[in-house]
Amino acid sequence: MLSTAGCGLSLPEAGYGLEAPVQHHRFSPYTFNGGTVLAIAGEDFCIVASDTRLSEGYSIHSRDSPKCYKLTERTVIGCTGFHGDCLTLTKIIEARLKMYKHSNNKTMTTGAIAAMLSTILYSRRFFPYYVYNIIGGLDEEGKGAVYSFDPVGSYERDNFKAGGSASAMLQPLLDNQIGFKNMQNVEHVPLTLEKALQLVKDVFISAAERDVYTGDALKICIVTKDGIKEQTIQLRKD
Amino acid sequence: MALASVLRAELAEFSPNFPKNFPKNFPKNFPEDFPDDSEGIPEILRDPPGPPRVLAAPPWGFEAEPEGPGLQILHGTTTLAFKTPHGVTVAVDSRATAGSYIASQSVRKVLPIGGRMLGTMAGGAADCAFWQRLVARQCRVQELRNKEPVSVAAASKLLANLVYQYKGLGLSLGTMLCGWDKRGPGLYYVDSEGQRVAGAAFAVGSGSSYAYGVLDRGLAAAARSEEAACELARRAIAQAAHRDAYSGGCVRVMHVGPEGWREVSHHDIAELQDKYLEA
Secondary structure: OOOOOOOOOOOOOOOOOOOOOOOOOOOOOOOOOOOEEEEEEOOOOEEEEEEOOEEEOOEEEEOOOOOEEEEEOOEEEEEEEOHHHHHHHHHHHHHHHHHHHHHHOOOOOHHHHHHHHHHHHHOOOOOOOOEEEEEEEEOOOOOEEEEEEOOOOOEEEEOEEEEEOOHHHHHHHHHHHOOOOOOOOOOOOOOOHHHHHHHHHHHHHHHHHHOOOOOOEEEEEEEEOOEEEEEEEEOOOO | OHHHHHOHHHHOOOOOOOOOOOOOOOOOOOOOOOOOOOOOOOHHHOOOOOOOHHHHOOOOOOOOOOOOOOOOOOEOOOEEEEEEOOEEEEEEOOOEEEOOEEEEOOOOOEEEEOOOEEEEOOEEHHHHHHHHHHHHHHHHHHHHHHOOOOOHHHHHHHHHHHHHOOOOOOOOEEEEEEEEEOOEEEEEEEEOOOOEEEOOEEEEOOOHHHHHHHHHHHHHHHOOOHHHHHHHHHHHHHHHHHHOOOOOOEEEEEEEEOOEEEEEEEEEHHHHHHHHHHO
16 A cells, blocks of 8 residues: 555564564554444334443443434434544534535435445545444335445445444344344234334343443434434443 | 546535645645546546545555454455356345454345446445446446447446556455447456456356356356356355355346346345255
């Protein structure tokens, strides 16, 4: 790649192997702040939930730092990863939403926001935003839509997705309970709002048990055609 | 430059006097007239002096993928395509992995480029999706200008030249462009190393060796009919999914013929394996 700036230290090249290994401490522009986000799309609703713990290493910076950001009346985004990039990215998205509103005299639809976010993320292909995004909202027909992203902009529409530090724990549970994967002779009932909410609370309680970066409180944003409602539920604070 | 001009709206975030108040210690070959809004010259004819590394990489130099507790980008896996007298048969799996985590089992790895061409995805998911979307846009513009559908050779050359500018910077792209143009079925393999090869059959991705094993054995027989070709493609992907940990999900088989492309079938690999392992 381009000039990777050397640290100025030289390795013991043809040494006698008696020196201790030299520690190279490069500055890293990234850090990992933890957090988990989950989004579930229903027939006429969408739920985006996140925990509110902000950590770094062994410390907790804040117990009240939710990761869901409201974008429009119909769309919520959840961002986890590096908090600095999350903040900048949401600022950029909000600015672009305003620009679109001023040029086109309409609010961006959920699908359009997803496509735009993909190009915003890809514009930083060689110095990525260290953010795992999940967009949840209603599409133009009023059905729930969830779009999940990778840090450089690859995206896909799903019915449900978990992202962040406990995603590998939550996703299999959701695959089983909502996607009915690996279950036989089970009736595929469509998901109701009440059942989805209960499931979200249960999975986050489980995640808080087993993931150090998840806990403190759970913030749930429920997107329906009547707007966005919020709920906060307490989780383990240890 | 291609990247910058597409993302012009993003550049609006910088101040209006962008070129003038830019720091003085930037590379000397940085273009004077950037960003350029003139629509007179077609984008693909404007020779860019180099990729806009300055936009993306910090001045102290940085690896494409830093060591973090996991900045993992999605990678794709086994895809194949081969020509038959009826057209081009394309088959892909649908697993996307981020490190060893399976991020998704339902990724669409076939990207339409207009109504008559398909591009496959292997390597970095975002890279493939982004550059093929860009190529699809340029193909459409070219079709409107020339009043003729763009040929597979031309589209593949557009893609190859675009990604060649970023050679060495860490793009990961292994794609096959499949289509039907005035010369008949067309199949090109293009990758981020700069390769662009025409051929009769390709398998790309981590599971490609396993797919070749099944594919090469049945190619002669597959030329007989479209169903035989699709069945061969399906078996090859199922075999690759069986042996390669990074391939799986479902098999999607598509066909590109003189009338355009269409999806032939879509099967979950778990069901296929029950069927094939017995036989």
